[in-house]
Amino acid sequence: EPPRDAMYRELKEELGLDPSQVREVARMGRWVSYKLPPRYQRSRAPRCIGQKQLWWLLRLTCxxxxxxxxxxxxxxxxxxxWVDYWHPAEEVVFFKRSVYRQVLEEFGERVGLRATVNMR
Structure with a gap:
């Protein structure tokens, strides 16, 4: 499944939104990934040790x-x-913080926001 198609499928499945209800503002220029700490890794099939993601910045139009x-x-x-732009990187589970910071910093540059996230 192409990444853009997967993004719109997830948007529909998880939030009930159709492509007509959002506008694409930007897409990450690269894939980002995180590794799960051992206690969160699944050893049985399907094995999961982390995730690789491609992010989009969308504007809600509905x-x-x-x-x-x-x-x-x-x-x-x-x-x-709705929350402050940097809030997700401060509140997400610790092993995803680096990914969230990378994403918010890249998109922030594209929309004119400076990196002011407080990383714990």
Whole structure:
């Protein structure tokens, strides 16, 4: 599955949004990855030791009420809200912080935001 198709599939599955409800602002220039700490790695099939990701920055073009993570067959999110740009890198689980910082810094440069994230 091509990365853009996967992004739109995930957007529909996880948030209930169609491509017409967002606008692509930017895409990461490279893949980013993280490795799971040993205690989080799955040793049985399918084995999982980390993840490689390609990120997009999207602008929501519909009403906030159209974002519906509760419509997913197996919801990955129980709620959502608008937050400060750098907030996700401060709150995400520790082993993903480096990836979030890379993504936010790259997209921040593209939209004129300076890196001010406080990494714990």
């Amino acid at each position: 009403a906030d009420e159209r974002v519906r993570p509760d419509l997913a067959e197996e919801p990955e999110f129980d709620d959502w809200s």
